[in-house]
Structure formats: structure tokens, C-alpha cells
Amino acid sequence: MRWQAFFLAFALSCLTMGGAGAQPLQQAPNSRVALPLPAGYEPSPLFSGFTNEALGVSIVIAEFPGSVYERMAAGFTSEALSKRGIVDVRPGTLTRPGKHIYLRARQTTAAGRYAKLLLLIEEAGVTALVSVNVPEGLLDDGTATLSGLERALEGARVTASRATAKSTYRLEYLGRFREVATLLGTTKLFSIDGKPRDVTAGAEQPVLIVAPSLDQRPVVDLEATAKRAMSQLETVRDLRVIESRVVRIGGLDGVELTAHARDERANVEIVVYQVLLKGKAGGYFRIVGFYPRTSAPQLLGEMQRIAASFRLVH
Template identity: 30%
Template sequence: MHLRHILRPAVVTLTLSLAAPAHAADPVFPPASRVGLAVPAGFTPSARFLGFENQQASALIVINELPADAYADIEKGFSDDAALKSRGWTVQVREPLTFKDGKGFFVAGPQESNNQKRYESVLAATMSGMTALISVQMIEASHATITDALVRDMFKSMTVRASVPDSERLAILPYKIDELAKFRVVRSAAQGVALLTDGPKDEVVAVEQPFMLIGLAPGAAPKPEERDAFAKRVFSSAPGIKEVKITRAEPLRIGQAQGYEIVADAKDAGTGTDVTTVQWIRFGQNAYLQMFGIARKATWKDVFPRLRQVRDSIEPK
């Protein structure tokens, strides 16, 4: 199972206007991000997404952090100008960029969608064991002041820090995790997604390390008689496993809330490795918390109690 299949984000497309302040001297890191940029003055880290925004200028800089091996696919996807133009983006600038420990490319040009004209600049870079995909967008009129040169200088300032403290990753979540039970936080997002693992690797192949994925989803709690079918439907979308055999499926209380547990044996879809998985759903009034844990079957007896410790420590902020 590749974690990138779970967390690889889509490139966000947004309509905005952008002003043209001067660059800051030092890179600024949004909370829980490894990527820092010397952003133009007036930009602050966003509480809504990974990146920066200038509300007065209606401007956004969106950062996507991806696995290192994502770079080749991204480079290929951005190499076909005709395909990009068919989606409304006319590339006028295409330049390679070199970093101290990596490489990248910068593309920019006008974009039209739904009768709205914008100008978009994108940096894709691979360095320090990761791929960064950064998008800056503006209304067409703003390009007169937010020039390609200004954006290029910002992109050249990109810095990647070695790691992000767990405390920083946890702080942006809309809920508290009071007990990590020897897991560490690999990814987190303000929308409520958290990825935990136990081991040195951030990218896990064939479930070399146990991991736990936590996410929030909107929706009213189903009626008690509907929860079994609801939980199994959610569980059926679990990625990267095959030959699933559910060994336990039952309601339970999680903290002060109603919940549902599914435990299943399965095989890793890529390698056939025997794994065991658990899904917990904690129902709320307007949303539910989904917790999915997985480990190799041989280690399950050790891992499962620690997954439960994490589950039981989660509370709303």
C-alpha cells in the first residue's frame, strides 16, 4: 500500500486578485509544512489550506507536498502545452529552476475558465526527499504588477526543512490527539486529516510500518439500524487492500459518542502481504470521524492496543 494514493492532493484552482508587495527576506513556513517561501509582504500563513493568503488583496499561494516519486508524473503532465491549452491554460513561460539539492520547473500563463480570466504560475520541484507543487493565481489584471519575475524570485527562495514537530502538526487539527502511543505524525491538515505511522519512513510500501489514517467527513449520524451498512460502505473504499475478510463488525461507544468498529484480515494489494485492518467511526451530530489502522498480521497483537490508545485520546477542541 502506497501512502501517496491516500494523501496525494489535487491541484487547487481558485479565483483571486493579487497585489504586488515586496518580498520578505527570509522563508516563512506555514504551520505543519516542510516547505517555506520568501513570500511577498502582506501574505500570512492560511488557516484554511496549506499555503499563504493576502485577504486584502484576495490572493492565495497554495502548497502541495507530495512524495519524491511524484515529480516524474507531474513533469510529464505539464510538458504538453496543447493538453494544457485544451483545459484553458496557455503557457507563455516555461523555465527550468535549479536548487541547492534539487531541481524543478516554472510554468506560467493566462487561464480562462467559466468566462473568468486569470493568470497562474506553477512551480514543481523535487528536493530533500519530497516533491513540492506550488500554485500562485491572480486575476488577469494583476499580472501587470505581479510579474513573472516577482513570482520566479519567490519560487527560487523555496526551502525545505528536514522535519515538522508533531506538536505543530497536531496544532492545526480541529480535534485533539492526546496520546500518540509511539506513533508519529506524518501528515496533517486543517480540514481534519492526520496520518500517523510507527517507523522511520514517511512513505510506506507493502505495510512495512503500521499506520493510522484519521479524517473528518460531513454528514448526520445514521440511525442505529443503518450503522452496520454505513460503516461497511465506508470501509469498502479503503485503498490498497484485497481479499478482505471481516472478522468483527459491531457498534461500540468511543468516548461519549456512538461508534462502530470493523476489524478485517486482508492482503496488501501490491505484494500480497498478510495484513490486519481496523476501522472505527465515531458519529457526531453533523460529521463523523473515521479512523483506519493497518499493520502486518504478524505485528497486529502489538499494534492494535496502541491504535486503540490513539482512538480513545481523540477529543474535539
């Protein structure tokens, strides 16, 4: 479960940024979850979920095995969520069947202040987390209401099969790394031993994560964005960037950072490698690797070669 919690936190950190009625169900891409959404919401090409581009509202869906529901539910506390920058957590009530937890909260990101609706459900062998993110300004001026979105959450269901969607990127070289997990439809985890791991495993086994940002807001300062993203990695402490350089990969401009750090839980010195590439239509793609400082130095070269093989899929 620990790797899933870190993986989810990493994916959601890539955020740069009316009423539901009797609406037909819309199934999220790369997901089994469907919701009755009002007009204006479209499936996102960047993650499993939906966006209303006119309003700036996003609905992000993460799926896990049904067996982890109780452990995830135990983390639905004000104290645990505050570590992820989610504050003013208040329990809410939804009229829906089955096991579920519903919370209202707030979060401040680089894109601004958001009201958040968090729904955790267990259904049909799937644990699903649905996170609704609404710019607070929309609530202040009455452009949007939480009650309408809550009705959509009441109608959330797990379908029998997963909706497929084409990936927006590929890695043409992986070397010894193997893909072991996907989250939010587009965030991918790779490890050498083929087992899912969180960043703590970077103290023992190299891990690599590739993810797009969750929106397409323009990236004004690439280096500042890259350093801020690296500094927010969960469990990584005493981060010291030792090298920064400009790169161009797959037709995209980017910044490559190499840093030394300490893993908080394992209390072991690790190397953090990151490439942040500016998307053509806004947003970014992020490649992050972790490995112990005692590992062979050629690991950095291997991760650089993997990053250099990144290509957009048209």
C-alpha cells in the same frame, strides 16, 4: 520513497470535498513553503496549506527531503496520476527559477469536480509538492481563474525555517508505537520499529496513520463515508469488512471498521482497522491501522486502545 508516496496518497484522499499580483508571502503552517496569495486565503488549521472558504479553493502543501525530487518527478506522468483519480493531465509553463515541474489536471472527489494545479519544486534541500484544488463551477462562471493562482505558484519559495502550528489532536496512549513521520502538517505515521513505512509494510510490521479530513464539509452518513474511505486505500485489494460498530471517542461520534484484505504489492493477507470520527465543525478524523493476519490477535486490541485515546486539542 514508496512509503512517502503511499503516505501522501492517504493524506490527500481525506478530501471530502482571482489574481495574485505583488502580494506578500504567506507561510503555510507546519511548513517551510510560502506563497504570494491574494486576499481571502487563510492558513488552514487542518493541513499545511491555505483555503479560501468563500470560494471552496484549497492549496495543499507536502514536503519531502530534497533527495527524492527526481524520483517524485518520475511519477508526474498521466499514467501514474490516473491511478490516483487525477485525469486530463497537461504540462504547463510557469516563470520561476530552479528545478520544477508544473501540470494542470482534473479530479473528481466525493466533494465534486475540481481543476488541479500541481507544482513540484526542489529548493533549499526541500522537495515540495503544491496542489491547488479549484471547484470547476468557479471556472465555468468566471468567479475564479487559474491564471491568478498560477502567478502565486510562480512566487512559491522555500523559507529558512518551518512555521509552527498547534496540533488539533493528540493520542494519549501509543503503547509500542512511535511517531516516525508527519505529512501535510497534521497527518501522522506510527510504526513499532520506529521506521517510516507504507501499507505494504502491513504485511510485515504493523503501521498506524492518523489524519484529519482536508476540509470541514458535513459528514451526512458516517458508515458510508467510512466504508468509502477504506475502499480507496492504495494497494489494498479484496477488502471484506468483517465487523462494523458505532463508537464515541473523545466526545466525537464515529464508526469502527475491521476488515480483511490483500496487499497488492506483497500479495499477503492483512487486517485493516479504521475508526472515522465526525468532527464537531464538519469533516472527520481518521485512524487507520494495518497488520498481517498472521500477527498476534492482541494487535487489534492495541490499535483499539490507541484509537480510544484520541482527543481534540482546544
